[in-house]
Every structure is written in C-alpha cells, then in structure tokens.
Amino acid sequence: MASLRSMFTKSSRIITAIKQQTNVIYIRRTLLGPRLPLCRRVDGRFLEFLRQSSSTTVNAGKGEDSFLKWFLLLIPATTFGLGTWQVRRRQWKLQLIDDMTRLTTKEPISLPLDPLELKNLEYRRVKVRGRYDHSKELYILPRSPVDPEKEAREAGRLSSSTESGANVITPFYCTDLGITILVNRGYVPKQKIRPETRMKGQVEGEVDVVGVVRLTEVRKPFVPNNDVQKNRWHYRDLEAMSQVTGTETIFIDADFGSTVPGGPVGGQTRITLRNEHMQYIVTWWVKNCTEKSRSYSCFRL
Template sequence: MLSQFLVFTAQTKKKITSKFLGFGRQSSSTAAKAAEKGEDSFLKWFLLLIPATTFGLGTWQVKRRQWKLKLIDDLTRLTTAEPIPLPLDPYEVNNLEYRRVKVRGRYDHSQELYIMPRSPVDPEREAREAGRLSSSAETGANVITPFHCTDLGITILVNRGFVPRKKIRPETRMKGQVEDEVELVGVVRLTENRKPFVPNNDVERNRWHYRDLEAMAQVTGAVPIFIDADYGSTIPGGPIGGQTRVTLRNEHMQYIITWYGLCAATSYMWYAKFIKKI
C-alpha cells in the first residue's frame, strides 16, 4: 500500500512539473513574439522617415527653384531697364546693385587698376561651350579706371571692360585711352568678399583678384562707387565693355528629380516590405 502511494505521489508531481514547464515555455514564446512585433513596428515607422524626408527635401527644392527664377527675372529686368542718372549719395547707390545708370565725365588713365585673371564675358561662346571641361577663351584682365563725373563733381571707379593679356599695359592700346569727356552707361556693382582659394589683392603690384571698393577707392582717391561699363560704351581700341555676369546657377531641377526619385523608390520599398506582405 505504501509503495503504491509513493508511486502515485511521484507521478502526480511529475505531471504538475510538466504543466508548469509547459506554461513557462508558452509564456517565453509569447513574450518573444511580442518583443519581435514591437521591434518590427519600430523599424516600420523609423524607415518611413526616409521617404518622408526625401519628399520634404524635394518640396524645399521646388520652392528654392521658384525663388531662383524670380531672382533671375529681377536681375534681367534691372540690367535691361532704362538707365537712370547716378545718385550722388553712396548709401543710395548701395541699393541699386545691377541697376543701369548713366554718367558723364573724363577718365584718369594714370591710375588704372587691373582685376586678373579674367576671361571675356561672351554669352554666345559660353552657350556653345556649356558642359565642356575646358574653355577656349583667352585670359586677360578687367581694366578699372577712375572716372571724374563732371556733373556730380565726384570721381568713381569704372570697369571699362576686358583686355587680353598682351594688351594690359596702357601703351599697347593708346587709341582707346581717350582724354575727352564721354558719356557712358554702366551697371552698379557693390564690393565683394574674397572667396575661398582666391588670392589676396596685391595692392603694391596692382594685381587685384576681387572687387574691394574701399581699398580701390583709397588707392585712387575715388569714392567707393563702382560701375561696369556696358558694351555700348566700348571705345574703339580700348577695353571691351559689357563684362557683367548676371547668370546664376540654377540646378534646382536636378535636385528636385533626385529627391522625388528617391522618395518614390524608398516609398515602394517600404510598401513592399511592410504593407504588401500583409
């Protein structure tokens, strides 16, 4: 009787232990599945940030392109508008960049400045060579000459235009060194900051690499007002006018295509992984 009782007790204990172990394994499996489901849910919504971000960047580039097109239109309008008399106040001139103005006076050729190296502005040639790695344009300098405005009683700085390297010295282009009073039309330009990798201006050697109106005015005794003479103001035998670059880089359409393309691709990948398989 005792032996039967002991056998029954052992069997009962074994059954109870098996039930507890099975419940434990079931609980562990359920917890693992819940954790895996939580991880999948986090990954699902985290990866959705990629198409959402690229869509936002594409939309931002659309707005940037609209802004750039408006800016180009404004510059074109300013550089083709009827010229106005040059204001006497330099502070007023600061609000007229790219505006066409007209002045009358005489050049002081004895104080020429040279911005170099420069290549001539030629829209037709630049359109033909668009996309090329190299350019066939010759290099030279832009000739900056003090110009005494007889009607205003001040001396300003005028970018007369481009000369090739062999014509930089004034004695090689004496025909264009007019002494008479002339009337010219030009585009107002403001001072510019030195860009990375551009050398500093060498005042002593008269080698300028960017427009520094204050320094140029100090050297020549002019006021810090600077205009680019237009092509119509070119004097035969002298520098070639019309050296104002008003073109702006407008590559926003490429960025729009890139970002929206990435948005479409990553959206499809996200859909295929998390939605389509449901």
C-alpha cells in the first residue's frame, strides 16, 4: 500500500506540474495575442501563423537569391567597363608620349629667358652657345643609359639595364645671353664619374649645345634625399642645384649630337610617363571572365 501511495503521489505531482506549465504557456501566448493577431489562442490559428511565417521566409530567401544573382552579374559588367576605359587611357597615354617625343626632335629654338615661357616648354629643344665650368660638376645617380625607343615604349618603368653610372650636370655660361645655366652633359659609367678619368672629354672654349628643356622634379616615394655635401643627387632639384653652383634655375638635357669624344654621352632625356595601362586591361578583363563564370554558375543553381 505504501508503494502505491508513493506512486500515486508522484503521478499527482507530475500532472500538477504539467498543468502549471500549460497555464504558463497559455498565459504567455495570451499576452502576446494583441501583438500577434494570428496567435490569440493555442489552436489551429497558431499553426496557420507558423505556415504563413514559413512561406514568408521562403519568399524572402528567394528574393535574396535573386538579388545576389543580379549583383554577381553586375560585377563582370563593371570589370568589363573598367577594362574598356583602360584601353582608351592607354591610347591617350601613347599619343601623349608620341607628342612629347616629337617635341624632343623638333628644330631647336633660341633659349627664352622668360620663366613663364620656359614652364610651357618642357621637352622642347633649344640651342645655346657658351662654355662649360667643369670645376662645379654635379652628379645625378644612379643612372643607366637611355635607349630612346625603349624609353618611349616602357616609359615610367624601372630600367632592366644592369649598367649603372651617373649623369654629369655642368654649369654652362651662355655668352650670347649673359647667364649661366645647368646642362646635363649626359651619361658616364661608374668608373668614369671622376673628372680626371675622362679629361679628354672636358671640352674647353666656346661650343654650341642643343638640348631639351627640363623642369624641376619632386622627390618620388622611396627616392633618397639629395646629399649636397657629398655631391650625390638623386632627383632634379633646380633650386638647390642653382644655389650650389650659382646658376639660374634653367636646366637642359644636352642631345646626343652634343656628345664629344671621351665625354659624357648626351641624349639622356627620359619621358617619365607611367604607361602600365596594358597590365590594368589584362587584370580587369581576366577578372571579368572569372566573375562571368561565377555569375553563370550562380544562375544555373
């Protein structure tokens, strides 16, 4: 009898606990009823709400899939447009390089003294007559010899030449103008940088020089600062160079025809325009093909 009573007591407790839990659930759902009209009672209507919610979730999922597919289709269209834009940019850059190259081959004009006029004449050929002051040479280094055709084809890229040397910058007194300017006489290899190793090329007396007008440079990233004390120049700073040599802030690159035996090799004008658009074209169009494949795969799913 004791065991039966114990079992009956346990059963009563379980039934009471279930009723209490049921009341709690019912009360909670009843309180949520005003907020969820389809869930006022625990009956069929609640199940209908669940069905409606499930269908809404499915429809929302389909909408998200559709949006994702169209978004993936937009990516290859964008990359194709960017690649086409780079084609036009490359054509424009090549034309600009051709125009600048033609300026370096035009008939030379007399060197103007108006600073405003000079600013509009970069890469223009000019002619001067005078004499060099070899005692105040400056050296821009390291430099490799310029191949004009290669410079036009690969402008702005790092040179693949393993030969290294310097450009010799020499003050030049223009006897016809009464001013002293800076002339980049040209390239010398590393073992010929010191003047005593190339005395034959240290021309004396008056000479005619044809050169290309160059403007001052801004130091590029990763290019070292100029070391004035050691006479090691890494970029063309006309203000600093003119202060050291006592010249005007006028700079020309002597052309190849101004080269003298045993002296620096002229014609070291670099047309420094970055021309990497072909790489961008390939990059964007390869991405375009990749994204197209992904988009088509997505649409097939």
